[in-house]
Amino acid sequence: MPSTIRVRAVAHGESTEVQSLIQHPMDSGFVKDKEGKLIPPHYIEVVSFECNGKTVFTAFWGPAVSKDPYLKFSFKGGRKGDELKISWTDNEGKSDSIAAKIL
């Protein structure tokens, strides 16, 4: 199965800009399906980004984050060729992770 995470991390001098896109329904628990039944909440709770063994960003999400969540941030200390590790966990205990090279 292909990864649910797509990430692009680009070093600009000292700073590394990270953009990530995760495939996830992010069901809020308030939306009904075609039969009128509520779709139970199913959303990512935690996304963490690590570079060179150090956490550089942690996202805590609730059900109000949009489907297939997008995230952009920048951090210092990453260099071209370093590995950035991204992992997420949702409220059903599912998770995924990926490692990407900084460009």
Added chain:
Amino acid sequence: MSRAVSSVSGEVSAGRRLVLHALGLGGMAALAVAAGLVPPARAAEEAPAWPKNAFAQKDQAHALDALYGKTLEASDKVSLDVPEIAENGAVVPVSVTTSLPNVTSISVLIPENPYTLAASYRLPEGTEPSVSCRLKMAKTSDVVVVVESAGKLYGAKKQVKVTLGGCGG
């Protein structure tokens, strides 16, 4: 327990207390059970764990109290970029940036949503105080951003008019 990430055996009693608390709030049974053994929100800074209690709050004051235990002061150094009108409430781009020093966290709250807190970000040293994401909005509401800088909370807000809500159906 399938939640290996946040389950720590020593936190069983705290988790159980939280679950009972959430049950008392009503309507939160499923969430509380699903979230299981999550340590209290205040412990989030030492060992980042999902702040379950803060995400369960329905108004801004309680959410901020659960998340930070502090109150907010308005600041023009916090800049919030949101659309004036969002045709589709399911996808509202939100960008926050600030010139404040020593920023350790940035949170986004949407007071008119069923649960106020939308997202909370932890920024270790070396991470720039700027984040962009996309959020759902149930209806027209302020978007409130909170920046924690050197232990104090600073906020800014802007109204977004929502034509089509993104939380119900």
